[in-house]
Structure formats: C-alpha cells, structure tokens
Amino acid sequence: MDDFLVRALIAGFGVAIVAGPLGVFVVWRRMAYFGDALAHGALLGVALGVALGVSSDFGVIAVCAAIALLLSVLQRSGRLADDTLLGVLSHGALALGVIALAMSQGQNAGLLVYLLGDILAVTARDIAWIYGAGLVVATALYLLWRHLLAIAVHEELAAVEGTPVAAVRLSFMLLLAAVVALSMKVVGVLLVTALLIIPAAAARAFARSPEQMAMLAAAAGCASIALGLWGSFVFDAPSGPSIVVAALTLFAASLLFSRR
C-alpha cells in the first residue's frame, strides 16, 4: 500500500476514535447545529492562524472556544431561539472565514481543501498532532464521562444532584472545539459534523448502554474511514465526501437492522 494511504488511515482512525464518543454526546444533547457553528468558525480560525503566523490548529481552537463562550453568553440573554442564534453564528462565521482566507491567501487559494478536507495530504507531523491532542481529549472525556452522562439524562436533575453543570458544559464545548480542529483535516469544515453524528447515529440501533454506543460509534467511524478511503481510491472520488458517504451507508444499514 502507498505511504500516503497508510498515513491517511492512521490519521483517520485517530480522529474517528475520539469523534465517535464525543459524537454520541452531540446526538444525545441535540448539538448538531452547534457542531456546525464550531466547524464553520474553524475556517475563520484557519485564516486567523495564518494571519498571525501561528499554527492554524491553534487559530481554529481559539475561534471555536470564542464561539462556544459567545454562544453561552447569548443563550443566557434568551432573546433569540437557539437554532436562530446558531444559524446566525454559523453562517456568519463561514462567510467571514471565506473572506478572511481569500484576503490573506488570494482568491480561492486552498479554499476547497479547508472546506472538504484532504486526508491524503496528511503529514507525519499532522499525525503526531492528531494523536497527541486526541489523547488529551480522550483522557478528559474519560474523566468527565459520569458528569456528561448525568447531564445528558437530565440537566436539572444533574444540577440538583451536585454535578457542576456549567463547568462540565464548557469543558465539553472546548473538547468539541479540539475535535473539530482535528476532524477538519480529514473531512473539511463542511462535513465535520457528519463525522461526529453519523457514526453515533448508526451505533444507536445496536447499543444497549451509553458506553456501548460510544464504542460502536468509534468503530463505525473507523469503518467509515477505511471504506471511504477505499471508495475514494477505486472510484477516484474526493476523499472527505467519500468517507461521509461510507458513514451514510453504515447508517442506512443500521436502520435496516433496527427494525423490530
């Protein structure tokens, strides 16, 4: 097998393994739109990172964290419905990001790579970054699991029972920001949310416990990466969208099995 395919597989698996368990919380807490807003904000982050001369990954995490904080402040004021607020932030960030990129790197330069990802171009350094940050995210997720689960069951019940809800929520948003930064190398900002929620949704049909669903989601994510890369190679299709189509296929298959 070619080196770039091996690197793509390794990088993809690394992302899928953390995106799966995080994705199940996105599904349980109905945060798919929030994932979109973060992903679109990531584009702005890339432009910011480039403009400031720091790594684009740091730019992405910084902008995503800012969006998460901004959203929690705006939500508390309660003047707009959550989905409207997310729509405003999400598309505003996407438009600003495209403009910022165009201005810093020239019209259309590399835009498609950011929008749709290019897993075949990942370097050894990218892999080190993915596994390093992935390990941090996975550890944090393990430590927060009990609290996150309590909040997913019922936020107010969790609050009464002593879960530090606000802190856990913020931590989760930051973890999500990190995973968005990792995932955009694989599938690009437009399809990041797909990598989070489709494997998780596919896992639902087979899971009997929350932990099972998280592990199955990670497995489904890895299977999507492998299947997608294979499809991309055989049919000469773009890799990011191929991975998402593979995940979609798994989800459709899970629907057939879940019929009782």
Next chain:
Amino acid sequence: MDDSLLVEAVDIGVALGGRDVLSNAALRVRAGEIVTLIGPNGAGKTTLARTVLGLVRADKGTVFRRPNLTVGYAPQNLKPNPFLPMTVERFLAVSVPRSGAGLERRAHALDDVGAGHILHNQLTDISGGELQRVMLARALLREPDLLVLDEPAQGVDVGGQADLYRLIGRIREMRGCGILLVSHDLHLVMAATDHVICLNRHVCCAGHPRSVARDPAFAALFGARVAADFAVYQHHHDHVHDADGAVVPTDGKIADGKIADREITDDEADHG
C-alpha cells in the same frame, strides 16, 4: 437554630421574561413532614420548588437550605432521551454515589416502589407510571434528607395514584425525610399531606388540609363546589376531572395535564 428545618423560603419573588411568576411566596419543610404545593396550572408551583432547589434564582427573598442537605428530586415530565440507550438499572446509578448504588441495592430500591420487574428494561420502553416509580426509587437511593416530587402521579392510572401516595406516606414514616410535593391533583394530595400551601403566584392560604379546605381563599381559587367537597372531606375519584375543569374554566386544555406548569396570563390569574 431548629435542627429539623430542612429548607425555608421566605418572601420569594421571581420574574421570568419580565412577568412576575411569584411574589411573596414562602414555604418551609421540616424533617418528617409532607408539605404540598397545590394551585391551578401556571400558579408558579414548579417555579417555587425549583427556587428551593437552587435551579431558579429568586429576584427577591431568601432561600435557606440546611448545610449538607441531600436532596432527592423527581422532576416533572422527564422524557427519556430516545437516542440514549440505557436500562432502568443503569439509570438508577447515574449520579448516585457509587457506594450507594450496588446492583443489589438498586434492585431492592425498585422492588420497594413496586417496579422490580422492569430492572433490565430500556428506559424508553417503560410506561409513564413505571417511570414515575423508577424516578422515586432513584431519588430514594440517594438517601435524601429532603425529597422533592413534582407531579409524581402524572401518567399513573387512578388506582396507581392512590398506591403511589400511600407509598410516599410510607417513605416518610420509614425514613423520616421531609417531602415537598407539587401537585394540581387535589383529592389524592389532600389525603396524603400534613401541610398544604395553596399557591396562585402568591400564597393564598396555607395550613392543615382541613383548615385550608374551609378557607374562603381556597374556595375562590378552586371553586365553591370543590371546596365544599373537601370541607366534608369525601374522597371521590370520579370527580377529579370535574374539579380540574372547574379550576380554570377558561382553559379547557387543563384537564389533560400536559401543560401542567404553563405560566398564565394576567387575565387568567385574576380569579384569585
């Protein structure tokens, strides 16, 4: 300070979205006491309970909670998340300190509330009445000093409701915990409680169920016929829906219980 005092809320005012939901509301729960908040839908019962729990910040007034108070809470309308696979047995252990949540203890707690047969069912597969019992078992597993039950009989059939309130009475006797009940279900609650607080955005009247039932404010809130019913203290299950209909004649939807704590408009609240 009186050691049996678990929670006390004094002169509570809460405004949500610019409207006063509660003003001058108060309640007190001591250990071993069952206190019930009753009132029409939208009277602010749930808001007052949530204020006591610290989920709503009062704009006015003070809330005292005994230090290190362990609270068992069963919120209204908990809908199991359809995307979250979880057995009843697992649900009982979420947020309960590990030492207190061994499988045997959980099974026993579920037996105690008469729902032992659903231990291994998925949470999404059980009925509304079963879920209420599971919530109660879960709250009890925390060994609470104070039990807060918001509309615990919702979704339970009429026979089961009487059972449930008897069960709540037994829990108080066996554990000596204080219990704060929220209900719009007059008949059953009045029989099971020590102290009634009749709420319609402010405290209309409060006291022993019998004295409250004779209070003119109670008659004004729930209708003379209902009040007369309680004054002689008869227990007619078949009047529940009549009584509900009489509470707010302008709002026919109240009888189905689905909109239990909608905040009401000024017009609707004015009959107090």
